Amino acid sequence: MPELPEIETIKRELKRTLLGKKIVGVLIRDCRPIQDQSKQKFANRIKGTRIKAIFRRGKALIFKLLGPKGNVSFLVMHLRMSGQLIYPGNNSKARVSFRLSKGIYLDFNDQRCLGEIMLLDDWRQLPFFKRMGPEPFTMNNRDFSERLSARNAKIKSLLMNQSFIAGIGNIYAAEALFKAKIAPFRKAQTLSHKEAGRLFKSIVAVLTAAINRGGSSIDQYVRSNGKKGGYAQKHKLYDREGKPCFLCQSRIKRTTLAGRGTYFCPRCQK
DNA sequence: AATGGGACCTGCGCGC
DNA sequence: TGCGCGCAGGTCCCAT
Numbered sequence: 001m002p003e004l005p006e007i008e009t010i011k012r013e014l015k016r017t018l019l020g021k022k023i024v025g026v027l028i029r030d031c032r033p034i035q036d037q038s039k040q041k042f043a044n045r046i047k048g049t050r051i052k053a054i055f056r057r058g059k060a061l062i063f064k065l066l067g068p069k070g071n072v073s074f075l076v077m078h079l080r081m082s083g084q085l086i087y088p089g090n091n092s093k094a095r096v097s098f099r100l101s102k103g104i105y106l107d108f109n110d111q112r113c114l115g116e117i118m119l120l121d122d123w124r125q126l127p128f129f130k131r132m133g134p135e136p137f138t139m140n141n142r143d144f145s146e147r148l149s150a151r152n153a154k155i156k157s158l159l160m161n162q163s164f165i166a167g168i169g170n171i172y173a174a175e176a177l178f179k180a181k182i183a184p185f186r187k188a189q190t191l192s193h194k195e196a197g198r199l200f201k202s203i204v205a206v207l208t209a210a211i212n213r214g215g216s217s218i219d220q221y222v223r224s225n226g227k228k229g230g231y232a233q234k235h236k237l238y239d240r241e242g243k244p245c246f247l248c249q250s251r252i253k254r255t256t257l258a259g260r261g262t263y264f265c266p267r268c269q270k
Numbered sequence: 271a272a273t274g275g276g277a278c279c280t281g282c283g284c285g286c
Numbered sequence: 287t288g289c290g291c292g293c294a295g296g297t298c299c300c301a302t
Contacts, residue, residue: 002295032279059296080296082280112280114296128297153273161273162297169295218295219282238295259275261293277299284292 002079002221003059004136004167005210006229010085011056013224014106017087021100022050023065030095033110033117045119046098049073058132058166061085062123074123076116082220083108083115111220131163136203139165145196148188155191156184157258159203168203170260171216171238176203178237183269184262185255209234237263 026046028039037045046065052072053064063075077085089097089107096108096117108117123129134143144165151158158164159173168176177184179202182195191199210216215229218239222228232238236246240263241254250267 006295078296080279081294110279112278112294114279116297151272157273160296171295216295221295258273260296273302275299275301278297280294282293284290286289286291 002215003169003172005207005231006215006221007056007059007061008211009215009229010224011054011061014085014087015054018051018054018106020051023047023098024101025099027097027099032113033095033108033115035116036118042119045073046075057129058162074120076118076120076123076126077108078116080114082112083110084220084222085224086226087224133163133165135166136207141197141200144200145193148191148196151188153188154184154257155182155186155188156262158188172206172210174237174263175235176206178265178269179206181268181270184257184264
């Protein structure tokens with residue numbers, strides 16, 4: 001799943017339901033999500049730990065765990081394209097089920113099997129996080145514009161580049177560009193200072209609105225309670241090829257950019 | 271260093 | 287009905 005708003009939604013929900021809970025055991029039905037160590041080692045290490053904190057970095061969800069001997073470890077999850085985290089879980093086919101006390105499970109489902117689960121002593125040492133760019137909500141307009149002006153890539157590719165800015169994927173890149181009225185295939189450095197500022201504001205606005213509605217449920221994404229997020233109904237572009245633009249009635253176009261489906265309004269976005 | 275294309279997976283919808 | 291193809295919210299690896 002998904003992008004920053006979806007992971008942020010799950011994080012907020014799981015903080016309410018899981019903080020302080022103990023992981024009694026883990027059921028690994030499919031070991032593919034866990035690749036950095038053996039199933040057995042993973043299970044032994046996680047057993048008996050307590051969830052002390054839950055936070056998000058980019059599109060990754062991170063649990064801070066405290067072991068019985070006071071040792072700290074971090075459970076890092078990336079849902080990639082089709083991962084789901086469900087609590088309380090009820091799926092006997094979940095790839096991984098974390099057993100909490102009273103026999104209640106946290107399920108990790110993942111249809112396409114691209115997701116990842118890692119147990120680490122220090123999440124910050126992971127190369128994935130070391131090269132990750134700033135969070136949109138801690139960045140300011142000036143940083144964004146300055147970094148943008150140094151780049152030659154097409155603006156949509158750059159927004160989806162996690163080392164440039166963290167958390168934005170195909171849907172929110174498209175929606176933010178529409179709101180800012182900037183065409184996705186423009187080269188980043190051709191954006192005026194004013195356009196860059198408008199784009200940054202649009203990113204923050206779109207991500208915030210999506211979080212407020214619990215994310216975009218397209219295909220697999222659901223909230224941790226299994227219910228759909230409400231932002232897909234608010235999409236102005238995504239999956240609307242051939243339909244009229246809400247602003248100018250022109251037909252929304254779809255093209256491929258950097259290997260990804262890319263929607264835009266040929267009239268509104270310049 | 272930065273950029274773009276293909277690979278990794280499974281399953282769905284479409285056209286023939 | 288059935289098959290093959292293209293497509294899907296992400297990221298890594300590799301060639302340029």
